[in-house]
Amino acid sequence: MPPEHAVGRYHHGDLRNALIEGAGRVLLEKGTCGFSLREVAKVAGVSHAAPYRHFRDKAALLQALRQAGFEQLGLAIRTAADGKPHNPEQKLIEASVAYVHFAVQNPEITRLMFGGTVELQENDVRPDVSVTAYESLLDIIQEGVEQGSFRQRPPQELALVAWTSMHGLAMLAVAGLLAVEANDERVLDELVRAVARNVIYGIVK
Amino acid sequence: MPPEHAVGRYHHGDLRNALIEGAGRVLLEKGTCGFSLREVAKVAGVSHAAPYRHFRDKAALLQALRQAGFEQLGLAIRTAADGKPHNPEQKLIEASVAYVHFAVQNPEITRLMFGGTVELQENDVRPDVSVTAYESLLDIIQEGVEQGSFRQRPPQELALVAWTSMHGLAMLAVAGLLAVEANDERVLDELVRAVARNVIYGIVK
DNA sequence: CCCCTATGTTTACATTGTAAACATAGGGTT
DNA sequence: AACCCTATGTTTACAATGTAAACATAGGGG
Structure with a gap:
């Protein structure tokens, strides 16, 4: 069970959903072209490689x-x-x-x-x-x-x-x-x- | 007027059209995602920066x-x-x-x-x-x-x-x-x- | 209590778009 | 013919990106 408010923690708690939500925002701002995994990670407040624990690919996130x-x-x-x-x-x-x-x-x-x-x-x-x-x-x-x-x-x-x-x-x-x-x-x-x-x-x- | 067969020459002769045609092939093979300007240049047989003399952008070529x-x-x-x-x-x-x-x-x-x-x-x-x-x-x-x-x-x-x-x-x-x-x-x-x-x-x- | 694993982080590398500095060829002017 | 001007390529450089590999940590089950 993910902790209630795991901000700033080493383990995010609910990164998968946070990534999807963040991806939505990034997609909105930058469009399909400018969409970058690294920026999604930044928005979610994690390192740029963290998403790979939840999605095989950039394509998988999309x-x-x-x-x-x-x-x-x-x-x-x-x-x-x-x-x-x-x-x-x-x-x-x-x-x-x-x-x-x-x-x-x-x-x-x-x-x-x-x-x-x-x-x-x-x-x-x-x-x-x-x-x-x-x-x-x-x-x-x-x-x-x-x-x-x-x-x-x-x-x-x-x-x-x-x-x-x-x-x-x-x-x-x-x-x-x-x-x-x-x-x-x-x-x-x-x-x-x-x-x-x-x-x-x-x-x- | 572009020379008849300007292969291997310094000046390509009709690079703009060659690029468009090459871009079509690359698009076909790699899809919109994998489409890369550098590969188009390679296919056309020119250096990777040459396209910029004919198109402001990757977007412009597309x-x-x-x-x-x-x-x-x-x-x-x-x-x-x-x-x-x-x-x-x-x-x-x-x-x-x-x-x-x-x-x-x-x-x-x-x-x-x-x-x-x-x-x-x-x-x-x-x-x-x-x-x-x-x-x-x-x-x-x-x-x-x-x-x-x-x-x-x-x-x-x-x-x-x-x-x-x-x-x-x-x-x-x-x-x-x-x-x-x-x-x-x-x-x-x-x-x-x-x-x-x-x-x-x-x-x- | 210990270690195992799920989840992050760091580091590294190849690819890409693009800019800047440089090279060359081929035609118009003298 | 000599000259140089400009259009067109090339090289070099750099920052951003996707992704892999090695490393770190935390938190729960034996």
Whole structure:
């Protein structure tokens, strides 16, 4: 059991988590490019080799960050959807907004998650985490199709369109490749809603 | 005018282009992470500082690669569309297939183009290049809507859906986050066509 | 009480980006 | 033709980085 407050001690107590958190901060400041293991160590207040007791690699640390990102994103989506019970349309829209918002507000993490910068190594939990978002959408859509408020199409196909278009919107926004006005949060929101409605009704209302 | 064959000479003759080409190869082999200026120089057969006479930065070289990528992609899209004159539906489908194919077959370049790894610096031509793909799609869609073969919706909205969903599909494929079967090229093609039909007709036929 | 192991630290080294000082070649001016 | 100017390369130098190896320490189980 790690000691309560082990600051200044020889043994940090909970270095692994401290490193992940520190890595998040460093990533935020310096971006994926400028991200350095040594700086993470410095931020965590340990020597530059200490991280190697907890992560095989620089890549392994980034991978942990990535994993955490997927979990956060999944949570955000589910939370947003749960705010609108029994209303699949609103659920899908809110989930979509949450998805794009997460991306825009955590651009570096998002790049890390979806950019493919970190090689997916052998033991990755990739299937689990990447499928999460898709399955959340699929659940919502299934409900919508069953209760008849969505157009009557195979849920897998609707989910594919939803997943790809939301992801695309998010990535373009993160990359700064959407029209300038889309930098405005409300404009972006409207884009998301328009795309979501396309999924739901098949037309952009 | 650069000499014909200036191999082994003190002055390379056309180093700038040689560097860009070499950078492409290095990027392919080592990926965005392992990409090193010094290795590019080695591949081009010059000293490790020579690139600095042609590019301010490592980032500047990557930026040039990125730029070239955008041009290639734009060309691929236009070529694919031009193969089906007077048939907007086929045009959109072929353009979409070309888009995703380019991404899947040039994953590293694609990451470079859309990953945001390279900071978009002041003097970037970003507007031009990023808008290219979108405008190509928009042109096709405009034609389709006008001639009545597409659903009657504002072309901008259809283009938005097309652009985002194709981009999303491409990025997910590159990141290896689609279902396993999507690694099969034909399966991926079918996905693209399904998504394109959704844009055209509003339903997944 | 002792030592074993998990966790840190120090030292060392190769690689990298980049700057500064130096070299050369090849063309325009006289 | 001689000259030198500048564009283009090269060498040298340095600081930052990833990572391995050898060393240190603390805290718990025999």
